[in-house]
Amino acid sequence: MDAMLHISTLHYLVLGAALFLLGVIGVLTRRNVVIVLMSIELILNAVNLNLVALSRYWQGMPARLGGGAQALHGQVFAIFVITDAAAEAAVGLGILIAFFRNKETVNVDEVNLLKW
């Protein structure tokens, strides 16, 4: 019973991969720029989930393999990724507003002034 309830690192990684794929599919198929930006956030959150779960995994490893209580690289990296996601969202929405002022649309299909 206990073994069934135990959530291993693998579960987190599978969830992370699923989030990543959802984000990629969202970027490639959705037509609304705001939703595309949300999908990019989803990808970055998959990265964070991976990093934190793997950091936890390496903390449980013996120190001679590079593990131990000090093995916090992944969690530090995750904090940087969170900051980066915030900066990207701020700049993204700013550019979207500038675009919307001139064009009155948030549909990717109408972003079509520049081609070939």
Place this chain on the structure above:
Amino acid sequence: MGPGFTSVDYMMALPVTLLALFALGVLLIDLMLPDEMKWFNAITAFIGVLFSAYAAVRFDLFLRSRDWPYAFGFMYTMLVDHFALYFFYLFLAGTAIAILMSVSYLETEHENHGEYYALMLLSVAGMMCMAAGFDVVLIFIGLELMAISTYVLVGFLRRDRRSNEAALKYLLLGAFSSGIFAYGLSLLYGLTGSTNLYQIGGHLPQILQSGPYKPVAIIALVTTLTGLLFKIAAIPFHQWAPDAYEGAPTSITGFMSVAVKAAGWAMLLRILGFSYNFNGHILFWGLLPMRSIYIPLLVFVAVATMTGANFAALTQTNTKRLLAYSSIAHVGYMLLGLIAGTATDFNPDGIKGILIYLLVYTFMNLGAFGVITSLRHRNIVGDELDDLNGLYSRAPVEAVLMLVFMLSLAGIPPLAGFWGKYFIFLSLIESGHYVLAALGVLYSVFGLYYYLKIANAMFMRQPEKGEEHLPVSYAMRAALAVTGFATLFIGIMPNRFIELAGWALNLAQNPSMAKLVQ
């Protein structure tokens, strides 16, 4: 309890720190300047670049005085060696010329704000972190600092729809590729338990040999490589480049095509990890143990890039877009150098070719964009091919310079561009890639057609009526003089610069490599 940084740590970070400080300084000074004094921001930014270059030279001399080939800092996250210093100089030279090009251009566009120069300096700070990063965290943060600053710069002409659109496309694709790249890095961390490139390189061979995690390693490689190839705009990840180049302010297009591209290459070389010679010891790091998997991918990407970009360039009617495709084609040639440089254990010729290529490319491409920037006046945008018609009768000096840049980009012998191609094709032949070398030469001849199309417009066609002499500012004249002189000088006297590229790879001390320098 602090980690105990020494003064060497702070010295090696000084070029980056100074740029960040000057960027903040530009923002503050901008608030106090009246509208007609905005050119002062360019001077502040230029001084910032000079200070940063001085700090880099100081650290260079410090390394020489201690006889160290490299120095680690900040708990092995930063590695300043000759390679990093070479890229520091390259970024700073490109930025200084781009600042000179921007002064009168921004006045014509009525978008003369201090943020422009501040963002430029911040993006260079990011580039330096990419070139000197030895830890994927620092490389990723440097990449994002550069990329986010550049998104805003591309959309800097707020009232121009093309600029808005270019920024939006660049942001969406750039952020998407950064996400994929970060996912690859997170998997690499999971596999090796470290974010340090040396540790990653050390653990990978074991993982590749003993089975169960090999598929994960391949997914990590493919996602990381996707992110890297996106940043240097290789086909099939190039879609953002022509749009961003066409819509961006022309001075920023020049800046992006040299500095941002060079930074992408610095990061790519660091992470794919060519083998490296420190006083006879051959070191490797990063993803080099996986080269048997990534070299076939790179061959495919290089051939696709050269083919796609050269054919797409043929049909262009916009000069900026044409040069965007030309710059993608140049990425294809440089990728050939990377294939030659990583295919065998220690063959630095291909990598050296890339470094020389990036050096000459900085001057010739910035020069070409400088000429296009100077065409922008009053109500004429000047980026269509037809706007170049009869340039020879309107501005003979600029037309001749443009011809020099075009011939150099095509790789005609007495000019700088020839040497970049020469070393790359030489390294391909040395490492036995005859078919790739033949393809590369074939496509460079092919490229001559669209470069001469520009020359044809300038010299053979009649100017439209009512066109008088172009007003060219002194700053722009200085930028064109420097780039034109460098293109000719490197072409005629390449020895010094070839030695410089060898120095960047630490080849000079090695006698068996010294003959390659000749």
